Amino acid sequence: MGHLSETSAHWGSYLVEVSEDGSEVLGARPHADDPDAAPAIANVDGQRSSARVLRPSLRRGWLERGPGPDDRRGAPDEEYVEVDWEVALDLLAAELGRVRGEHGNHAIFGGSYGWASAGRLHHAQSQLHRFLNRIGGYTRSVNDYSRGASMVLLPHLIGAEATMQLRMRPVSWHHVAEHTDLLVTFGGVRRSNTWVVPGGHARHVGSGLARRAGASTRVVSLSAQRDDAFDGLGAEWVGVMPGTDTAVMLALIHVLVVEGLADDAFLERCTVGAEAVRRYVLGESDGVAKTPEWAESLSRTPASRIRSLAREMAAGRTLVNVVYSLQRGERGEQAVFAGLTLAAFLGQIGLPGGGFVHGFGSMGDYGVGVAGARLPTFPQGTNPVADHIPCARISDLLLHPDRPIPYDGGLLELPEIRLAYWAGGNPFHHHQDLRRLSRAFARLETLVVHETHWTATAKHADIVLPVASSLERDDLAAGAGDTRLRASPRAVPPPGEAREELWIYSRLGERLGVDVAEGLDTRGWLERIYEEWRAAPASPPAPPFEEFWRDGGVALPAAPYDDPVFTAFRADPEAHPLATPSGLIELFSATIDGFGLADVAGHAEWRAPAMWWGAAAGDELHLLCNQPSHRLHSQLDMGSASRSTKVAGREPIRLHPDDARSRGLAEGDLALVWTPQGSLLAGVVVTDALLPGVAQMHTGAWYDPSAPEIADCVNGNVNVLTRDVGTTTLTQGCSGAHVLVRVRRYDGPVPVVRAYDPPPLTRRGAS
Numbered sequence: 001m002g003h004l005s006e007t008s009a010h011w012g013s014y015l016v017e018v019s020e021d022g023s024e025v026l027g028a029r030p031h032a033d034d035p036d037a038a039p040a041i042a043n044v045d046g047q048r049s050s051a052r053v054l055r056p057s058l059r060r061g062w063l064e065r066g067p068g069p070d071d072r073r074g075a076p077d078e079e080y081v082e083v084d085w086e087v088a089l090d091l092l093a094a095e096l097g098r099v100r101g102e103h104g105n106h107a108i109f110g111g112s113y114g115w116a117s118a119g120r121l122h123h124a125q126s127q128l129h130r131f132l133n134r135i136g137g138y139t140r141s142v143n144d145y146s147r148g149a150s151m152v153l154l155p156h157l158i159g160a161e162a163t164m165q166l167r168m169r170p171v172s173w174h175h176v177a178e179h180t181d182l183l184v185t186f187g188g189v190r191r192s193n194t195w196v197v198p199g200g201h202a203r204h205v206g207s208g209l210a211r212r213a214g215a216s217t218r219v220v221s222l223s224a225q226r227d228d229a230f231d232g233l234g235a236e237w238v239g240v241m242p243g244t245d246t247a248v249m250l251a252l253i254h255v256l257v258v259e260g261l262a263d264d265a266f267l268e269r270c271t272v273g274a275e276a277v278r279r280y281v282l283g284e285s286d287g288v289a290k291t292p293e294w295a296e297s298l299s300r301t302p303a304s305r306i307r308s309l310a311r312e313m314a315a316g317r318t319l320v321n322v323v324y325s326l327q328r329g330e331r332g333e334q335a336v337f338a339g340l341t342l343a344a345f346l347g348q349i350g351l352p353g354g355g356f357v358h359g360f361g362s363m364g365d366y367g368v369g370v371a372g373a374r375l376p377t378f379p380q381g382t383n384p385v386a387d388h389i390p391c392a393r394i395s396d397l398l399l400h401p402d403r404p405i406p407y408d409g410g411l412l413e414l415p416e417i418r419l420a421y422w423a424g425g426n427p428f429h430h431h432q433d434l435r436r437l438s439r440a441f442a443r444l445e446t447l448v449v450h451e452t453h454w455t456a457t458a459k460h461a462d463i464v465l466p467v468a469s470s471l472e473r474d475d476l477a478a479g480a481g482d483t484r485l486r487a488s489p490r491a492v493p494p495p496g497e498a499r500e501e502l503w504i505y506s507r508l509g510e511r512l513g514v515d516v517a518e519g520l521d522t523r524g525w526l527e528r529i530y531e532e533w534r535a536a537p538a539s540p541p542a543p544p545f546e547e548f549w550r551d552g553g554v555a556l557p558a559a560p561y562d563d564p565v566f567t568a569f570r571a572d573p574e575a576h577p578l579a580t581p582s583g584l585i586e587l588f589s590a591t592i593d594g595f596g597l598a599d600v601a602g603h604a605e606w607r608a609p610a611m612w613w614g615a616a617a618g619d620e621l622h623l624l625c626n627q628p629s630h631r632l633h634s635q636l637d638m639g640s641a642s643r644s645t646k647v648a649g650r651e652p653i654r655l656h657p658d659d660a661r662s663r664g665l666a667e668g669d670l671a672l673v674w675t676p677q678g679s680l681l682a683g684v685v686v687t688d689a690l691l692p693g694v695a696q697m698h699t700g701a702w703y704d705p706s707a708p709e710i711a712d713c714v715n716g717n718v719n720v721l722t723r724d725v726g727t728t729t730l731t732q733g734c735s736g737a738h739v740l741v742r743v744r745r746y747d748g749p750v751p752v753v754r755a756y757d758p759p760p761l762t763r764r765g766a767s
Contacts, residue, residue, distance in 0.1 A: 002018045002020045004016070004029075005491040006486070007489075008119070008486055009040075009632075010200050011038040012201055012203070013031065013488075014041045015030070018492060022493075023493065024492060025048070025471060027044065027045070028041040029041075031203065035205065036195070039630050040195065040636075040641050042640045042644075045639055046453075046636035046638045046640075050756065051454045052466075053451050053452065055466060056082065056083050056464070056465055058088065058091070059462045067419075067445040067446045070442060073444075073461075074442075074705070076706045085507075088463060088465060093512055099445070100136060103418050105137045106139050106415040107417055108132065108138040108421060109417045111420050112124055112128050112422060113425030113427075115425065115633060116452075116470075118200040118475075118479075119473075119476060120478070121502075121522065122475050124450065125423070126377075126380050128501075129380045130381055130516070131509065134509060135509075140387075142388050142390060145392055145431075148328075149731040149734075150163075150327050150336050150733075151733075152407075152731040152732070153333040153730070154358075157340060157587075158340070158580065158586075161579050162566070167358075167359065169565050170357045172369030173209035173210055173213045175353040176319060177216050179351075179352040182313060182319070183213075183220070183360075184309070184318060185229065185322075185360060186222050186320075187245070187322065189230065190228055190361050190627075192627070192630075193362055194206035194361070194364040195364055197365045198480070199375070199480065201479050201481075206364040209367065210360075214232060219233045219234065219236070220238055221235040221237055224241060224690065224694045239300065242329075242613070242624055243613075244295075245299075245338075246338045246605075247294070247295045247606045248295050248301050249335070249339055249604070250604065251303075251310075252310045253338075253345050254292070255306070256314060257278055257345070258282075259311070262345045266344070267345065270573050271584050273602070276602070280605065317352075320339050320346070321339075321358070322339035322357075323361050325362070327733065328734050330610060330611055330728075332727045332731075333728065334607075341587050341603070350571070365479055369560045370481045370560060374536060374538050376530055390726070390732040392734040395436050398420075399440045401414040401415060407731075417444065420446075422457060423449070426455045426633070429633050430699070430719075433677045433724035435678055435712065436677075447462050447463075448465070449461035449465070450504070451466070454757075454759060455702065465504055466496060466498040467500070472494040472495075475488045476526060476530060483558050485542075500522060502516075502517060502521075502525065530548065540554075542554045597729050600728050600729070600730045612738070612740075613694075615740065619663070621695040621741055621743060622694050623741045624695070624697075624738065625722060626696065627698065627699060627700075629645065629698070633700050634702060637700060642700075647685055648668060650682050650714070650715055651680075651716025652684070652697070653671055653673060653682035654687050654690060654696040654697070655684060656687070656688065656694065656695075657688055658692045659743075665686070665743070666686065667686045669683070670683060670750065673697075674711075675739055677720065677739075679720065679721075680713040681714045683716075697718045701717045703715070704753055704755035706754035710748060714753060715755045723739060
């Protein structure tokens with residue numbers, strides 16, 4: 001018999017079963033009072049996977065030939081040499097010193113996506129950025145892959161503060177249950193997404209709140225997948241071909257205009273640009289009326305249902321939701337632009353339970369209805385280097401530093417990056433066109449990676465440093481809107497020679513003449529950030545640190561908020577203006593129009609992207625690439641929960657019965673999927689939950705290029721298929737949710753999946 005230890009991850013707080021001697025994690029179980037625990041907790045058996053990085057490791061080519069571009073980075077047979085910590089840290093400190101001295105700190109790219117740990121202290125992004133700031137700064141990335149297009153667009157339309165508040169204080173599920181007659185959600189409301197919150201939640205309440213709201217509110221889900229809205233909502237499914245939601249929204253606005261259902265008084269008082277939108281949807285500005293019939297020809301959504309839905313939306317309190325995934329495609333920000341415009345024409349923005357929300361069904365903290373308390377934070381300091389890129393443009397930065405990137409109305413000049421330092425993220429999960437990404441990493445002189453496991457990113461690195469996982473270090477945990485700040489104690493010791501990142505950066509700092517840890521160890525830092533939080537005027541009553549740690553946590557205030565982001569603005573736009581040039585909601589942005597961009601207008605509009613069913617040639621299918629249900633991104637893909645979703649030992653591809661039949665494919669077959677960017681093997685699932693012509697795969701299968709004669713990835717990583725292009729020249733977000741693919745049955749030799757194998761390893765001094 002062992003014992004139970006509480007831990008926290010981005011997929012929640014749960015219990016791990018630890019062996020009697022305290023050395024090994026045996027399993028995991030949810031808290032008895034967690035109403036909707038995430039299945040990903042079962043992936044803890046990946047903790048001791050053979051893929052763990054156990055010792056500091058140097059790529060032999062880099063060790064023997066020194067820093068420099070190298071096309072061998074990422075080669076499946078590339079050997080790594082395990083060395084002592086002192087050797088690794090001395091070499092890394094010297095290389096950081098060389099790059100800073102010869103090229104300046106802007107030649108260092110601080111790459112991290114921050115999902116490695118839910119802890120308030122051991123947050124990989126914060127730890128890395130603090131260290132790089134202490135040694136003079138770095139070139140950074142801005143925005144994120146989840147909502148990169150929205151983060152650039154929305155400040156032009158509603159202001160920067162309202163954009164932040166739309167994320168933190170939207171209409172809540174409590175408001176929906178009490179006030180909303182009709183929730184119209186573009187992209188559905190996925191239950192699996194409600195399991196994930198940055199920082200994690202003490203208990204999962206999002207899907208339960210949504211289910212209770214669905215009991216009193218009618219839900220219409222417009223999507224290419226029926227199961228984008230989970231069963232508990234009882235939603236009506238209205239099929240929309242991927243990438244065409246904007247056309248449907250414009251047609252809904254057309255009906256409101258021609259039938260006199262638009263709220264002209266609201267448009268006059270609270271918006272600018274409504275007349276330009278009217279002219280556009282009526283076809284007066286471009287000669288094409290955006291009628292329901294026009295939209296049906298693009299979306300396959302029946303014109304009769306579009307017309308009746310517009311009338312239903314105008315007849316009662318309606319909330320328009322646009323999920324994140326809709327803006328992860330070419331021209332993706334247009335769906336957000338059109339959704340806000342549709343809500344404005346209904347005139348219900350700022351009313352209880354009505355208006356516009358961007359994110360229900362995208363993460364678990366959306367709409368939970370609590371005012372999030374300020375949380376303890378690990379100070380990062382200030383970055384003195386101004387250079388930056390949108391995060392989805394990393395390959396452009398490394399491959400073409402001589403080509404400025406058009407972005408948000410200007411041009412970003414790119415520095416030449418010599419060294420990239422990556423911690424807490426796996427770009428071979430979230431980036432597109434992996435062959436291009438490999439070529440980009442090959443141009444670096446040095447790539448440094450902190451990792452728990454031998455991911456594809458680690459296998460491209462020159463210096464790989466083994467780090468402790470969240471189960472192997474003490475921390476504090478809480479997410480936005482959480483009900484409890486939790487102690488997350490170490491469950492087991494780290495394996496091999498893995499170390500906490502605070503320890504690593506402290507020793508590097510000593511070699512570079514900077515004080516990173518300020519004389520504190522992990523326990524000292526936990527106490528410091530907790531006590532600083534406790535002393536802040538806005539913090540709730542909380543005991544001293546030792547008492548907090550002994551008790552396992554402290555309650556956070558959970559008062560429902562009654563003032564969603566637009567409430568005060570709607571009541572008095574002059575007294576509570578938005579931070580836009582007009583102070584109003586800008587349905588036509590003169591600022592965006594003034595940029596003179598060829599691919600973005602001042603108002604929401606439809607232009608066909610390259611990746612949509614209307615451009616499909618021959619037997620191409622429109623593949624949707626969305627988030628997995630049984631893991632977070634690519635984390636612990638070898639774990640039992642993730643493995644339970646595999647088909648034929650690979651990531652599955654879902655096909656409509658008609659599409660499977662026409663290709664001679666059956667449930668459980670192995671399929672070859674390919675595009676001009678690359679190819680993969682996938683297991684076949686046949687389901688009528690998709691529209692014909694649409695296929696679907698989850699992101700996050702570990703990249704496995706070990707059998708290139710068969711496929712670029714034999715484990716089903718969808719990003720070997722996707723195109724590495726920005727959403728538009730305005731937003732430069734990720735467009736990887738959509739790609740046109742060909743699929744056929746694969747009957748050749750079945751390769752062994754090598755994705756979870758470590759690379760060839762030798763100890764220094766061994767033959």
